[in-house]
Amino acid sequence: MFVLGIDPGLSRCGYGVVEGLGRGRARAVAAGVLRTDPGSDVPQRLAALQVDLRSLLGEHRPVVMAIERVLFQANARTAIPVAQAAGVAMVEAVAAGCQVVEYSPNRVKQTITGHGGADKRQMERMVQTLLGITMPLRPVDAADAMAVALCHLAHAPLRERVSTRMEGQPRGGLQVADPVPAWGPR
Amino acid sequence: MFVLGIDPGLSRCGYGVVEGLGRGRARAVAAGVLRTDPGSDVPQRLAALQVDLRSLLGEHRPVVMAIERVLFQANARTAIPVAQAAGVAMVEAVAAGCQVVEYSPNRVKQTITGHGGADKRQMERMVQTLLGITMPLRPVDAADAMAVALCHLAHAPLRERVSTRMEGQPRGGLQVADPVPAWGPR
Numbered sequence: 001m002f003v004l005g006i007d008p009g010l011s012r013c014g015y016g017v018v019e020g021l022g023r024g025r026a027r028a029v030a031a032g033v034l035r036t037d038p039g040s041d042v043p044q045r046l047a048a049l050q051v052d053l054r055s056l057l058g059e060h061r062p063v064v065m066a067i068e069r070v071l072f073q074a075n076a077r078t079a080i081p082v083a084q085a086a087g088v089a090m091v092e093a094v095a096a097g098c099q100v101v102e103y104s105p106n107r108v109k110q111t112i113t114g115h116g117g118a119d120k121r122q123m124e125r126m127v128q129t130l131l132g133i134t135m136p137l138r139p140v141d142a143a144d145a146m147a148v149a150l151c152h153l154a155h156a157p158l159r160e161r162v163s164t165r166m167e168g169q170p171r172g173g174l175q176v177a178d179p180v181p182a183w184g185p186r
Numbered sequence: 187m188f189v190l191g192i193d194p195g196l197s198r199c200g201y202g203v204v205e206g207l208g209r210g211r212a213r214a215v216a217a218g219v220l221r222t223d224p225g226s227d228v229p230q231r232l233a234a235l236q237v238d239l240r241s242l243l244g245e246h247r248p249v250v251m252a253i254e255r256v257l258f259q260a261n262a263r264t265a266i267p268v269a270q271a272a273g274v275a276m277v278e279a280v281a282a283g284c285q286v287v288e289y290s291p292n293r294v295k296q297t298i299t300g301h302g303g304a305d306k307r308q309m310e311r312m313v314q315t316l317l318g319i320t321m322p323l324r325p326v327d328a329a330d331a332m333a334v335a336l337c338h339l340a341h342a343p344l345r346e347r348v349s350t351r352m353e354g355q356p357r358g359g360l361q362v363a364d365p366v367p368a369w370g371p372r
Contacts, residue, residue, distance in 0.1 A: 043276040043286035050277045070266050080256050084268045090229040091236045091274050100229035163324030 002029065004098070005149025008070065008086035009078075010036060010045055013053075014134050014141025017060045018131070018149040026153055028131045029060065031142040041098035041118040042081065050088050057096040065093035066152035068144070069102040103151050108144075123147055188215065190248035190284070191335025193327050194256065194272035195221060196231055199239075199325025204317070204335040212339055214317045215246065217328040227345045228267065236274050243282040250301075251279035252338035254330070255288040289337050294330075297337040308334055 007014035017029040034052040036045035057065075067090065070083045093100045106116035112126045124143050128134060130150050135142035193200035203215040205216050220238040222231035243251075253276065256269045279286045292302035298312045310329050314320060323329035 041286075042288070043280050046273055046277045047280040050281075070270075072262055072266055076258055079266065080258055080269045083269035084256075084276070087232055087270030087273035088277050090270070091232050091277075094229050094233040095236075100227075138296070 001064070001153075002060055002062040003064045003066055003149040003152050004060060004093075005058065005145040005147065005152070006065060006067040006086075006089050007088055007144040007148060008067060008082055009141070010042070010049065010081035010085045011038060012137070012139075012141050013049060013085055013089070014143075014145035015056060015150050016142055016146030017056075017062060018146060018153065021154045026131060026150060028133060028146065030056075031137070031146055033139050033141045034122075042084065046084055046088050049085055050092060053089055053092045054096075057092060057098065061096075062098055064152055064156070065089065065098045065100045065119065066148045067093075067100060067102055068108065068148050069104045101152055103148055103155075108147050108151045111154050112147050187250070187339075188246055188248040189250045189252055189278075189335040189338050190242065190246060191273075191331040191333065191338070192251060192253040192275050193330040193334060194253060194268055194275055195327065196228070196235065196267035196271045197224060198325070198327050199235060199271055199275070200325070200329075200331035201242060202328055202332030202335050203248060205330060206337065206339045212317060212334065212336060214319060216242075217323070217332055219325050219327045228270065230263060232270055232274050235271055236278060239275055239278045240282075243284065246370050247302075248284055249285045250338055250342070251275065251286045252334045253279075253286060253288055254294065255290045257290065287338055289334055289341075292327075294333050294337045297340050298333050347353075 001020045003018050003020065004020065005016040013034040015034060016031040019027045019029050021027055034049055036048045040048070067086060069080060070086050072079055090100050109118040109123060110116040112118070112130070113122050120140060124137050124140075126152060127137060127143055127146050131146065137146065187206045189204050189206065191202040191204065200219040201220060205213045205215050207213055222233055222234045226234070253272060256265060256272050258265055274288050285305040295304040295309060296302040298304070298316070299308050306326060310323050310326075313323060313329055313332050313336060318334065323332065
């Protein structure tokens with residue numbers, strides 16, 4: 001199952017596509033940052049972001065968009081444009097037939113590293129480990145988006161993952177190999 | 187020129203379509219509230235709002251969407267979903283070929299009543315007067331949206347209004363009759 005992780009933002013919107021392989025393994029498919037021109041006005045920037053998100057969804061056809069929840073407390077100055085960008089991401093995902101699931105930043109950190117107060121470096125190291133890659137994850141928005149996608153793979157109810165993977169497979173051809181969350185604090 | 191005023195919200199999104207007739211006159215075309223099911227999750231609600239907004243834009247074909255700016259200070263609890271709804275409204279407007287213009291709540295009040303601290307009742311009375319209607323404007327979200335649309339008609343630069351109205355008209359067939367803002371504090 002392909003999961004598109006989104007770290008929403010208007011200036012920089014991080015994305016990471018991860019494929020869940022079962023048995024706690026996952027593969028990084030694509031990651032990056034969608035940027036919009038700070039010189040344009042907000043509606044035009046949101047429209048540009050919409051186009052980029054639509055391309056991503058069309059290219060990777062994820063089953064789920066896992067998106068970091070915008071918290072009011074987190075950053076008062078940018079909360080409004082970040083929420084606007086998140087709104088656009090959500091409707092694009094729904095239009096593409098994706099399930100959309102929100103995770104708070106603390107939930108993502110807790111799931112990936114085992115504690116909600118993890119710093120950027122700890123998060124990056126765990127994301128690298130989970131994806132089996134050694135190269136630095138840059139820019140940081142892309143690493144954050146990967147973390148949200150991995151968080152979803154860890155939390156998605158088993159039945160949901162099973163039913164998704166069964167589509168298009170011969171009936172009875174699926175073995176349930178991982179009845180516990182694939183990742184997360186153990 | 188048709189202007190679609192939007193008072194954004196996820197539970198209740200007010201809209202008002204106003205036609206500017208020149209010489210400071212305007213006509214109310216349509217007004218109401220788009221509601222989404224509080225029992226659904228946010229992405230589904232935003233998607234439902236998107237469908238309704240698209241219908242409105244298709245039906246009335248406004249040249250401009252005038253939308254109330256979401257202010258962080260105004261209401262901490264609801265700012266995030268309101269901003270998400272505003273983001274969706276903006277991208278729908280851009281997709282429909284509309285210009286999108288944001289006005290702060292204070293700017294709307296200042297323009298319509300002459301002072302930024304006007305209360306709901308004062309606002310409603312002035313909107314009724316400007317539109318030449320006597321019936322109460324209910325629900326209040328619709329009246330607020332009408333006010334934003336009227337605010338735009340008052341502030342839109344003259345050249346913009348002229349160029350819009352000149353489309354499809356015989357060259358030289360337009361008389362500039364209102365070189366001052368159509369409404370607002372005098």
